[in-house]
Amino acid sequence: MEKKLPIVEPIIKCYQSVAYPLSIILAHDEAWPWLYSNFIQLYSPNGFEIMMHNYEDTNFKDYPWLVVNDFESLVEYGEEELVQSLIQAIDRDQYVYLFVDEFYIPRTGSYGIRTHVHDLLINGYDLEAQKFYVSGYVKNSQYTFYTVSFEELASSALNGDSMPHKEIKLLKYSKYKLPNYTYLAYKFDMENVVEQLADYLSNQDTSVRTRMLQSPNHFFSGIQVYKVLYSQIKNASSTGRLELHPFLTMYEHKLLMNRRVEYFIKQKGLHLDAFLTATGTLAEKCLSARNLALKFLFTGDHSILVRLTNHIKELEALEYQVFTDLHAELNTVKPRKLLSKAELFFAESSTKLDHLFELSTDQDNYPDIYDRMASLYPETIASFYEIDRDKANKLMYIFLKSMEERNWPAHHTDWFVSRCRELLNHIEDSVLREMVGDSLKAVSRSRISASRRRMTSSEPQCLP
Template identity: 25%
Template sequence: MNAVQLPVLNPPLKSFLRWAYTLSITSAHKETVPWYYSNFIQLSCTKKFLEDGRQCYVDFFRGKPNELNFNNPFLLTCSVNYTILESLSLESWPQFFADQIRRSYYCIVFLDESRLSPAASYQKEPFPHHLFLYGFDWNERVFYASMFDSTGVYRNLEISFQEFTDAILSMRQLLQENREADHHTYFYKYEPHSPYPFDKRAVIDQLRDYLNGETRLNRINYNPDENEAFGVRVYDYLQMYYDAVQDNDPRLGSRNDVRHLHVLWEHKKMMGERIEYLVDEGIIPYDEELVEGYKDLTKRALKLRDQYIRHQIRADPEMFERLRLRFNQFRDEEPVLMQKLITLLEG
């Protein structure tokens, strides 16, 4: 086979590549839908980003380990580091990854994205990152890949074998010079081992955790990180973050202003879609206050994100007051809707 493309769909969540990459695989299979709607309820946020000068992360939380590390029940996962792959000559890398794709493995390769022409970091400082490969055309000498392009849009595109090997070589050099840690290369095969029906109990537990600002996921193996806030408490740290942005606080490290608001919007959108799924499947009765309430939260969250994007282009003096207003509204309104959803699920 000189050309292979494994099935992928536009992922429903794109805030971080750990979700976009894995969900683009599983979303292509209808049997994963109940699992998807049983998850992605909890949010987490870095707490000590000012004291420690670290980057502030706001993200969906599904427990630990990271989603790339064997955390998806539908994906048979293998991972290797550059030490294991060092016996491969540089010229052999395209053949090696094409062979894995032929065997139905999706490949998430750790490389230097600054060597890839579609990337925002192209020909700039080194940018170690993961690239998702889902196919290749040997005659055209290209991989079919997914990534955020130079405009910040997540899309499918082609990466030449030459650029791919350039990015691998650069990553090898960064590792040899101890300028970067090896974040491993992953191989995923879609392989459901057993059915996954919608898990009402898991959803109720996650909703309660969100309302209580805590997590019980994976506590058998992992203690909760003291530097993470959960659920409704995330709003407090989002407010702290944007206060620091407004004040040009010198303690604020690397910034992700728009991404935080994008995650917030994806969370409300996901909750609204989950409610529609539950109604359609007859798991809960239709409740106008619940359905319309999350539609309204979703619209306001999307508008807030888009307003901030415009603010970054042309400063809006009202932007930070608008953020405070919306965070306060969400903090007050969302618990009421979530409690109603719990009541409906408990029947």
């Protein structure tokens, strides 16, 4: 038996705490507008690292569509019990995020050499081959998908003094937002893109925009994070050590901007071909800077640092010009026109209709559909028929069938008949009104007849 949960290689993968949740949610089309609306601002928390403003810790609970549960401590687990628990989590469609000692993990740079605790994501298993499907960094700092045997994974998670106490999180993709289980949709937000781009160019702290949720971080932000690269080069000239993560983050930032512009062109119909070329050039130059930094680490040739410094200076100037022009161009794009009350009503009704219809694919959801429809205004149900008759008919059938099974008393029948009349008043199409009316009259007669039979029974009927 084999099971693999969907997963993709994310654009942002410099830090696994960002790469892992993105690899889960970006396997679903509805997440891409959210990605392209965010991850624009950069900041440095300490002068040595560069992060993308949005989600950088291992909490994961702020990611849309991601339901996060903490796993119990591993202190009491044996290897077999741990493997079975991880398999059961996958069977519940939960990805497993955990820390392992890479000394026990083949393909990693620490395998069989030294203890190195790092995080790992499990997205599947193969019982016959006795292996887990995982993702993470292997030798040569390559982010990839690979397999680890049950025995290797259990050993890497349980061995070491601190390993059983490390956190494990279970991550599940859900289209519905808890606790109300409402459908979660995210529309591309051009205004947010323009605001974040303005913050980036002016070195403004974007975290002040979310201060109602948490205190601003007050780290230095924006295009001035290039100072981190210069600082890294200066440090390398005296120590011979150079941290690659800031260079990789800058490359992924420009690559994502290039993909974002491509999205503007293909999905939004904007004429930005020149910016597609320009941001592509920026991404290539950032990759060249990363490669120069890597070459220095391999060779120790200090002349490379001079070339790298000049390259970064040219890159910074070009990026500022390209992003300034792009911001000006996007700022001229007319914002989405405000919807009238009628348009907004139909947009909300359409979302409700799609949500209910999706639930209708599983009969176990019928009681939930009934409860939700019973709480809707008649004009909302009427709008369902105007949006999609076939979907509305199916939902109405489920609603009426569920009502029959609940055996309502007489006064509930009267309530339902009045609801039917009110519903018909909101359907303007005469043919449609007659069709729905005939259906509802038939059910009303059935309900009245059933109600009268119950009134003659010896036992009083109670509300369900």
